[in-house]
Amino acid sequence: MSMLYGFLVLTVFFIAGEVLRVLLALPVSGGVIGMILLTLLLMARGSISESLAGASQALISVLVLLIMPGVVGVFFVVDEFAGQWLAIGVALAAGTLLSVLTTLWLMQRFSGPEDGSHE
Amino acid sequence: MSELSARFQELLGLLSTSPALAIVLTFGAFFAGNRIFRLLKQPVWLPPILISAMLVSGMIAVLTIDYADYREGAQWLTVLLGPATVALGVPLYQQMHHIRALWRPILFTLPVAATMAAVYAVVIAASLGASEEVLASLAPKSVTAPIAIGITEQLGGSVSLMMGGLLITGMLATLFVDLIARWLSITDQRILGFALGLNGHALGTARAFEIGPTAGAFASLGMGLTGVFTAMILPLVFHL
Structure with missing residues (x-):
């Protein structure tokens, strides 16, 4: 029962996100707007109900299931992007290498030693 | 005999248009994928989602079901996204x-790293002559899947191609963070976790939890912040 209540809250936030997206013509998906709204509300309240935490965890634990239909499609677009796979592969490999390097370098440069100095 | 095979074809036609078969295939592959993943001692290069997806595509190929039909049957799962x-x-x-x-x-x-994660890939792909649709599919490659789907749809990319890019990025980010952290001798769990979550979304976060709970927490934070930041910035700058 209580899990269903949490699910109701999540769906209401999703609809609120969709409403804002359409009315304000935002280029962001309704789910993301709902997520930002929920995060802000939780930060303002400083606490979270058990039903909402439970429903969120349940949904997140089956995320793999929800995105599977999209992932399966990868095997069916091989022909569609023929001739571009080299560009895609190089962009993914080199792009990820560079962005990991950028992240680690920046984080290390701006953070102090592991203990102390970051207070 | 030929009558039986005709009936079999009829049955397949019936099943492939009802959501029940798509549900059974998806759920079955989900559980089987997780089990195989554990049996193989949880290899980084073969996440459970990839095993499950290969099982589903294998099954629909064997049963001669159209991918479009499968996708339509599995639609109600997508609604929960x-x-x-x-x-x-x-x-x-x-x-x-x-x-x-x-x-x-x-x-x-x-802000810098999340932006560059998209820019590097898009610039490299564009310079190698990739189409606009491919660029739109690669841009959210470091963003967690449910948010990335929303971004790709906004940008006009292919969700399937984006998903493939996402998986490869997650695996490579996990590998590169390990290698580069060793090279720069970074051992701070907070930095390692944040870099894993920012670049490698859910796959990187799973790896971070193996390093330790602190790394896992910072990976979750990095993944969430990157998702929100990229979702807000990318649609605004992509068309420039």
């Missing part, structure tokens, strides 16, 4: 207090 995306706000809120411990590097790193 909206509320599931909202649900990501809960761990983000729960990890938010970590920002206080490391606000300075996070503030300086996140």
Whole structure:
């Protein structure tokens, strides 16, 4: 029962996100707007109900299931992007290498030693 | 005999247009994928989602079901993605207090690194002559899947191609963070976790939890912040 209540809250936030997206013509998906709204509300309240935490965890634990239909499609677009796979592969490999390097370098440069100095 | 095979064809036609078969295939592959993943001692290069997806595509190829039919049958799963995306706000809120411990590097790193994660890939692909659709599919490659789906749809990319890119990025990010951290001799769990979550979304976060709970917490934070930041910035800058 209580899990269903949490699910109701999540769906209401999703609809609120969709409403804002359409009315304000935002280029962001309704789910993301709902997520930002929920995060802000939780930060303002400083606490979270058990039903909402439970429903969120349940949904997140089956995320793999929800995105599977999209992932399966990868095997069916091989022909569609023929001739571009080299560009895609190089962009993914080199792009990820560079962005990991950028992240680690920046984080290390701006953070102090592991203990102390970051207070 | 030929009558039996005709009936079999009829049965397949019936089943492939009802959502029940798509549900059974997806759920079955989900459980089987997780089991195989554990049996193989949880290899980084073969995440459970990839095993499950290969099982589903194998099954629909064997049963001669159209991918479009499967996708339509599995549609109600996709409907749940909206509320599931909202649900990501809960761990983000729960990890938010970590920002206080490391606000300075996070503030300086996140906007630059999350933007560059998209820019590097898009610029490299564009210089190698990739089409606009491919670029739109590669741009959200470091963003967690439910948010990335929303971004790709907004940009006009292919969700399937984006998913493939996402998986490869997650695996490579996990590998590269290990290698480069060793090279730069970074051992701070907070930095390692944040880099894993920012670049490698859910796959990187799973790896971070193997390193330790602190790395896992910072990876969740990095993943959540990158998702929100990229979702807001990318649609605005992509068309420039």
